[in-house]
Amino acid sequence: TVAVTCRTAIAVAESRLTTPNALLRLKKLLKKQGWHGSAPFKLGSTLMTARQIDVSSQVNFTEFGGAWDALDDMYGALGTATLKVGVVGEVFTKEHPITQQAQHYFRVEHLGFYIRDHYDFNGFQYLGTWTEDRVLTKAETVIAVTPQGNLIIRLKEGPFAAIANNHFRKYRDNTSNGGDFFIYSDVLWKKADPFIDLEIPI
Template identity: 25%
Template sequence: MFIRPRTSVDITQIPHVMRVNDWVIAANLLEQWFNNPANDNIPPDTTTVKMDDWVLQFRRVRRVYEQMLSQKIWLNDKAQIVVVKMLQQQGKLTDTETEFGDFTKPVPLINDDYIQYRTVGSIWDPTDDLFASLGRLTLRIAIKGVVKPIATGHAIFIQELGIYSRDSFDFKGSQHLGYWNMNNNYGGKNFFRGSKVRNADFREWSKQHNRGGNYLVFSDLKTIKLKGDGDVFETTI
C-alpha cells in the first residue's frame, strides 16, 4: 500500500542540514534517534551534552542558572519540604551525624533525588543548536551535605550543589518542528524557505522502518561547593 508522506522533506537528511548550520549537538542527538530501535527503552545519553562547554554557553540558560544561584532555590520553603522527605526516605534523620548525597553516581541515578528545577526554552528562542536539539530543557539541582541531630530535631547542612540539564529526545505529541529545505540547507521558522516538518513525520518514519527510539538526555554534573559549612536549615522532625 502506498503511504503518502506528510512532508516533502527527507527527514533523514536533517542532521546534514544541522551540521551545515553548525548545530552539531542537535545532529548527533537526532542521528542517535534514527539509529535506535523503535522503542522507549533506550538507555539515557549522558555523554553528548556538557554543562560548561555547551549548555551554559547559551545566554538564556546562563540567565536562568544565575537566577537559581542568586535566589538559592535549594533553600526555599518548597526545597526544604522535598529535602526533609528525601532524608526521611533514606533513613538519614537519626540520632547521629550523617552524610547525604553521592555525586560519584551516574547522573540518571542522581536525578532520582533532585530537589528543585527550572525550565529553560520557548518557541520564541532563536534557532540555534540548543533550540534544534533540546528545545525546552530543565536545569535540576541535587545536593550533598550533612545532617546533625539537635535538641529540637535536625539541622541540615547543604554543602555542595550538583546542577545538570535533563530533557527527553522524542517526537511525541503534535509539535511543529519548523521548516526545512535540503537544497539550500535551511532549517528554521520561515515558511517561505522550506517545507513544514512535524513530530508525526518522525513517528511515521519510525513505523515504516522500525527504527527511531526515544531516550532521555542528561548533561554531565556541574558541582559547586558552598562556602564554610554550607547553607543550613532546621527541621523539627
C-alpha cells in the same frame, strides 16, 4: 547565547534551593536514604551521575527555552528543557539560641546541576522548518510564510517543509528506527555552603 541561557537557568535553580517544595523534597530524600533524626548523616556524592542524582538528591528544577528563543545548538537539540539541581551535604545539629533545644540543619557542600529531557514525539510539536541541508532560522521561517518569502527561500535553499512530531512517527513506522528516550547531561558541580533548616514547618 547558549552560555547566557545556561548561566541564567543555573542561577534560577540555585535560588530555589530553600523553597518549601525543595525542603519537603530534601526531607523525603533523607528519610528514604535512612535518616531517622540522627546526626551526622551524609547525603549524596560528587561521584554520582545525573541519573543517580535524579533519584537520590535532586531537590528542585527550572525550565528554560521557549518558542521565541534564538535557534542555536541548544534550542535545536532541546527546545524547552528542564535543568535540575541536586545537593551533596550532611545533616548536623545545633542548639537553638532561644529554646536551647537541638535543631537539625543540612549543610550543603556541593550543588550538582544537570539537564534532563524527554523525547517522546507524542502529540503535536513543531520541530522546525527544514531544507535538505539545514534548519531555517526563526526569522527565515516567518519570512517563508508569505508568498514572496516562500519563493525567495525556495530559489535560495531549494525545497523545504515544516516538520512536526507526526512526521517522525511516520518515519519510525516506515523504517522501524527511532524511539522515545530520556537524555541526561553531564553534571556541573559547584561548591556551596548554605545551611538549610530542617525544622521549618512546611
